[in-house]
Amino acid sequence: MAVGTGIEDDLRAARARPPRARPPAAEAPAPFDVERVRGELPVFAPGGPGGPDAAAPPLVYLDSAASAQKPRAVIDAVARFYATGYSNVHRGLHPIAAAADAAYEGAREAVRRYLNAPQAGEVVFVRGATEAINLVAWSYLAPRLEPGDEVLVTELEHHANIVPWQLVCHAAGARLVAAPIDAAGDLDLAAFAERLGPRTRMVAVTQVSNALGTAVPVAEVVRLAHERGVPVLVDGAQAVPHGPVDVQALGCDFYALSGHKMYGPTGIGALWARGELLAAMPPYQGGGGMIRSVALAGTRFAPPPERFEAGTPHIVGAVGLAAAIEWLEALDWAAVAAHEERLVTSAVAALEAVPGVTVLGRPRRRVGVVSFVVDGVHPHDVGTVLAAEGVAVRAGHHCAQPLMERLGVPATTRASFALYNRQADVEALARGVARVRELFA
């Protein structure tokens, strides 16, 4: 097999998995009805973000890698839960408490399904991928880390998959090591394998780069790490918006995701971890809900996942995330993947057709993200002009300063795509960038 991208493996596994709401895709996937999907997101309704002005041009939202817009199904699920079923969770004796428990645990099961994880009890609700990584860094790794040990990441990582490891490394006298990317922006697997040393205690790698869109061959990374007995955390924040994942096919040990990037609410995310690893981990935070019994002389902790969910959890966030997952599960993912790939490919071509524009990276597989620079124009000026032209992008270092350093740029302008984007958005982007050139020529 050619080097898998992980995403491809996931999609294959997702397609092979029974029963999805839609019939399996035929050989040529049915075209994806993007206008129908856009109709399900209030923000794209006429006058959406700008209020009742129906004459306002529709929002061109190319900033989904920062956070995705929300379908009505998610917004309604949150409102409905607050209005009709709201209560705290954990052993309430009244009926709506039982309903809240069921909704919260149902959400855990939804995450399990989306990740094809073996057990719902291996899913811990957290605030987002950042907290998931911090939890693993402090609960799993910190107690095992000795002076001189190493944590191996890649040059593609978001700060969320760098700084938590630096903190535990600093506390233990251990070292953070980064595997390089090649000129195309792909992870250099040979160099990665070389850096996997006798002192490597943890590998943490993104599945999709938030700044370049590079899909990392996660299954291959896991194989290399496991050959040396090193556990692997996968930062899936940028992967989960683009289709269901199969953590069993990836073979990883920890998987982190954020709800808000996959069309769900902010403030909710999940950590999946292998059951046996989770069972051996000490609590991350102490408080209510994570105990079996408390005495002043000492406390016995609840088993996972409750052990890692101190305090009242973000119940409504979990309900909203479950609604997002159900919404995603009803999509024909072969068609969505083809749609997104067409958009990204056409965005790269449209940008490169503008003189003076350089698209950063040429990864073997690019998912959702196109980062570019315009000769002689600072990314913030590009972003401001695009905003004035009605195109929402992000300009900056994208919380990936080591990657910017590696690419030799202070910042980039990033257009990121989600399943609700359409060809007209690509055209608006290209027109806006041409306007940038005109203005700053």
Added chain:
Amino acid sequence: MSDLSDLYQDVILDHSRRPRNFGALPTANHAAEGDNPLCGDRLTLGVEVRDGEIAGIAFEGSGCAISMASASLMTEAVRGRPVGEAGELSERFRRLLKGEGAGAEEGSAGAVAELEALGKLAALEGVKRYPMRVKCATLAWHTLDAALAAPATDPELVTTEWEGTTE
């Protein structure tokens, strides 16, 4: 949506493309560095103060059009002025971008007077409608304030990234 030409006026585009007083100043006896790492705007400012006057000023660095044009316009505006006047101009400029003081009410007599007192610097007025970009325009002025207080042998490092838009 604000009109772009309001922000990127010709004088701003001109100064960002061909910044004036750009380079090192070997005679500088005051210096500071401005750095907005989140933006990637950075500049090194050298000032030569003689007899209480800014006799020479030059900057080096890179950044967005707003930050470069603001630094360039600033060097032109303060060269030859007494240090005290440069400080007053700095305060006046920052008041403009924050929409504070006598000029806060657009079109009022106070606002007209403020803009007049700022001269060419008034070209940057449009930035105040882009709150995320105010820090780009004020970086040079914060750096000047720091430079005037610091000897060239011990340049201070300043940033406008943590002040937000309200300071």
